[in-house]
Amino acid sequence: MQRKPVPPAPDSLDRVREVRDAVPLVPESEDDCCRRLVERAGAHDRGAASAWLVFLAALGAVEETDLGYGRVRDDLDRDDLADRFRENVFLAADALDALGDDTQTSEAVFEAVSERVPRWERTKRQDWEGFWTERVERRLDWAVLLGLAERADGGYRRV
Incomplete structure (x- = not known):
C-alpha cells in the first residue's frame, strides 16, 4: 500500500533517526506515539507527528500493527530507505x-x-x-x- 503523507524533508538523515527513535519499541496507539513525537522529537503538532508516523512506516523505519506504531530496531540504511520511498510513497x-x-x-x-x-x-x-x-x-x-x-x-x- 502506498502512503500519501510526506513531512517536509529535513536537512539530514540524522533527523529521520531522531524522529524514529522517539517512537516506542513496543507498539503504542497513534495518539500516544504522536504525543511522544511532539514531546521528544519536536514535531510541530499532532498533524505533523501523524504525517511522520505514516511516512516512517512507508520507509520501514516504524511498524504499524493492530496496537499502533512501534520502532523498528534495524539501522536506517540510505539505499533501503530510498528503495522503500520509491515503492511505498504515493x-x-x-x-x-x-x-x-x-x-x-x-x-x-x-x-x-x-x-x-x-x-x-x-x-x-x-x-x-x-x-x-x-x-x-x-x-x-x-x-x-x-x-x-x-x-x-x-x-x-x-x-
Missing part, C-alpha cells in the same frame, strides 16, 4: 520518473504527474493544484536527501 516513483537528465521545476514535475492525483483529492480543495505541487516538491526534496535526485539550476534532476 507519487514518489512517478515524480522521479518525470525527472530526466535536464533540470525540472517542481511545477513541471507536478504537471507531468497531475493525472495520477485521485479525483476525490481534486474536489476536496479549491486550490488542489497548489496543494499537490507542494506535495510533489516535498517528494523531490526527499529524493534529494535519499540520493535519488539532486538540486540544480533552481530545479531537480535525476541522479
Whole structure:
C-alpha cells in the first residue's frame, strides 16, 4: 500500500533517526506515539507527528500493527530507505520518473504527474493544484536527501 503523507524533508538523515527513535519499541496507539513525537522529537503538532508516523512506516523505519506504531530496531540504511520511498510513497516513483537528465521545476514535475492525483483529492480543495505541487516538491526534496535526485539550476534532476 502506498502512503500519501510526506513531512517536509529535513536537512539530514540524522533527523529521520531522531524522529524514529522517539517512537516506542513496543507498539503504542497513534495518539500516544504522536504525543511522544511532539514531546521528544519536536514535531510541530499532532498533524505533523501523524504525517511522520505514516511516512516512517512507508520507509520501514516504524511498524504499524493492530496496537499502533512501534520502532523498528534495524539501522536506517540510505539505499533501503530510498528503495522503500520509491515503492511505498504515493507519487514518489512517478515524480522521479518525470525527472530526466535536464533540470525540472517542481511545477513541471507536478504537471507531468497531475493525472495520477485521485479525483476525490481534486474536489476536496479549491486550490488542489497548489496543494499537490507542494506535495510533489516535498517528494523531490526527499529524493534529494535519499540520493535519488539532486538540486540544480533552481530545479531537480535525476541522479
